[in-house]
């Protein structure tokens with residue numbers, strides 16, 4: 479595969495146009511359901527800076543530096559990973575992006591999290607820079623939206639061997655899904671057909687891990703400038719705006735991004 483044909487990190491464009499759009503999310507239940515303070519679990523979210531790269535020439539952000547983040551949600555019921563960054567060992571990808579990639583298992587150990595304690599993975603979406611190290615954690619359930627997994631069947635959407643590796647067990651969902659008490663996946667399509675975000679109602683407050691549903695903190699704060707916003711490269715701009723509004727309606731105390739910190 480020529481890496482230049484893979485969808486670049488800032489863009490939702492690619493071969494996904496054939497996938498039918500998910501319906502625009504309705505006003506979800508969680509805004510009401512996740513408000514009982516006494517029921518909020520002690521959750522700690524660890525942020526990991528997984529990679530630095532340079533946006534390639536076919537990206538709207540060509541030549542600009544980029545970063546890739548992933549997260550570990552440490553919940554009383556177990557450890558969940560949300561996004562695992564760019565994979566290792568693909569020299570074309572590494573060279574294409576001038577990428578410096580960190581190994582997630584080592585980063586976990588550095589924060590006192592044993593990789594063997596990871597119970598599950600959820601991916602915001604299945605572009606190669608968000609699921610690339612899933613394979614370092616085989617035989618765990620991988621939660622993704624069914625629409626997103628379907629999109630990976632199209633050409634040049636991602637690196638296929640970083641999606642379907644030996645020991646990959648996808649749990650495909652449609653819509654909201656509570657992974658652990660007060661930890662909920664919600665569909666936030668727009669960047670891609672099956673993008674999802676993770677909403678946590680923790681004792682410390684509401685946390686939204688938005689993946690690439692919102693590209694930067696500046697965008698979260700209201701900027702639609704091309705340097706800040708993922709709207710311009712989105713697979714579906716209407717869905718993108720709708721998902722962004724849905725996330726803002728959650729009124730999180732802390733927002734965590736896939737490509738910003």
Ligand SMILES: [Zn+2]
Pocket residue numbers: 487488489490603605669690
């Ligand atoms: Zn992406």
